[in-house]
Amino acid sequence: MKKLVALLLSCTMMIILTACNEKQPTSSSSAASPAGTVTSAPSGSSVEKWPTDTVEILSTYKEGGSLDIMLRALAPCLQEELGVPVIVTAMPGGNTIVATEEYFNNREADGNTIYATLEPAISYMNIMLGNEHTYNEFDWINVQEIDYVSILVPENSPFQTLEELLAYTKEHPGELSYGSMTMTSSSGPAFKLLIEQLGLDVKEVTYESGAVLRPAVLGGEVDVAGVGAYADWMYFGAEGGVRCLGYFSNNKLDGVWPDAVPLNDVTVPNYGVEFPELGDQRLLGVSKEFKEKYPERWEILYDAYQRAITSDAMKEYYSSAPSLLQNNTPEESLDLIKSYDSVLSEYKYLFE
């Protein structure tokens, strides 16, 4: 019996340590190298053999949101290319500060942890919470998705067009409820701006994530909701219980919500108000220190990522909204983030 207890204790200890440890040796373990898919390191004696341990994608948002969904779809493809397990760790809280501090203070800059977040969260952290970590401290692998804020109504809503909705909202102050997310998502500042610029009097309802806001609009708790046009299309589809009337993009979005229109198409002629393009940038990056210390690993990681997002599995995943998937170089990604940060800085009073 003592042996059995000792065995059980040993097993439990091993499992715990496996869960805690992000460094799972995989060289001799077939399980850790799934289905013999090790394809990461190019051949050649001068190239470092990396990664050999689990790669973690540290997400600043909770499970079930659009960023989490994107990362969970990416993880198996990246695992296939890197040849080691790739896991997603959701570390929400503190308007993304908890995960950001954790990334810089407690994760080695060795490439085994990839940071994933949204812009405008980085701007919000800097502008409102005074967090010292800015987008310049990262090498951005890609702004993988740009998802313009949607204007959704439940399927049974009487409003068939954005024009009707805005006109009704103006004429009936205080009647409709507009649900948006917190200010670390584009939905928050976008709806604040819409309400302010058009002088709308609505009940503003705040939700912590799209995972909570989507069921709220589906169930009719709010009359209008703003999440992300592409992700909404992937989630709801054409017959999923909601309709999208418009979005914060200047151009018609390809292949999604055929009846929806760019917001400015309605507001410029009717109200003389023009809105900037507002939408979440869902991005992945690593600290600058990592690229400086391990340039070869950066190359391996970047190449693996490139293969992952161009894989058939990712194409299949994005098949209902192909335009959502972006492939930007690190420089282009940084420019996109900077440009969005400058837009948000212009309206930083909205954060307050």
Add this chain to the structure above:
Amino acid sequence: MIDFASLYQGIQTLFTGEMFLMMVFGVAFGIICGAIPGFSSPMAMIVLLPYSYNLGPAVGVVLMGAVFLGSCFGGSISAILLGIPGTPQAIATVFDGYPMAKEGKANEALGLALGASTFGSFLGTIALLFIMKPLGDFAIKFGATEMFMVIVMGLSILGTLSSGNLIRGIIAGVFGILLGTIGVTMQGVVRGTFGLVVLMDGIPQMATLIGLIAIPEILSLMNNNMNAGTSASFRPSLRKVCAGIRIGCTSWLNNIRSSLIGILIGILPGAGGMFATIVAYDQEKKAGKDKKTYGKGNPQGVVAAETANNASQGGSYAILMALGIPGGSATAVLYGALLVHNYVPGPTFVNSHMDFCYTVIISLFVCTLIMLVLGALMSMNMASVLRIPLKILLPLLVVFAIIGTYADTKVFGHLWVMVILGIIGYYLKLKDFPLMSIILGIILGGMAETYYVRMLQIFTSPLEVFSRPLFLVLFAITIIGIFSPKVIEWYKKKNNLDIDIK
């Protein structure tokens, strides 16, 4: 209604050797992981998730489901044997399971938990099979107002947990609620963090559970000359486990009531199994005959908690499949497993992949049977932990407490939170404050605030909430739940009826 052609296809996919092996492995892995204090269901699933990528779509998702199911029961093992919930949802199992173990009835208590888990799991899965879509539709009717009322219902349990000392119970609950306000609000206001980043997401759940349950218990045992009522003469007994299983799955009224509570709370995003077990326990205590014995080793307390725990899994599956909403961390991992195979859960998911859904649902029935067999054998052997001398066991528990807290969030600072809560908890335990009330306050207080603020944003007048029928029903249930025992007591006294209602 059931689409029999798809059901047949789904069953055909399920019955293969590989699938069966994965289910056995998944359930066993889940039970072991669940039994480890601090090792929650999502953590167990995350460990295997990367390996499931290369399995077939059905096998990978079924494996995750098997782990989820096994860990739901596994959490009760350490709750009963050590007084430390292996998973957060096993918290209410501690109330009566641990006292039973202290009385030398660990075998029976484990059997009760297994029998009740089996019943809850079956009923939850039956609900999933027959009324998944209506459950999903019902779930989205729960807005902020209804969720707020459900949480108020949960908070009303604070009195129930106070074991006769209502004032201390309320003080402890309010203290917990205050601790629950720590962190950054949705409006971006930072409260009570003392500038510490580790507190910006509030007091972490696992650190709370381990700090306020495990550490005070360990310190108490150390202070009590290592006398925990455990004994080297304790003998694991399959016969006694089986006797417990029989009672656990044939306490019909309790089983059915707790299952319904579990399923209904399981479908609510964010509420989760832990909340379901607490509400079910509270309802059982209110309905049970011998109220004095709850919290002191009443088998029906274990049955209520464990039935609701596993039944809530059916509810969480329903909302995931019918609406594509991952209600908690474990279903978020399942969501990820579905995405891997290009199944994007959403409102149209069930109609598009009916046969796949049936495969998953039927696998839960099979996994439940596997859990019944493996659970009896494994829990009986795990009961041998009671024979380990405390001078060896306690240091091991401290190690588990530390590792479990860290493994949950992988944030080092949360260890300090656990230690500080442990010291506070030990002091308050000495002063006879109910620590469970603090835990409930921390967990439910924050949720209550979120929904209350949202309710205020939606309704211009607080009275408007009474125009919502579902809110009214929940309000009535809460009021009846709070006051009915007192009214009945008053009535019995008035009529000189000798019935024990306290």
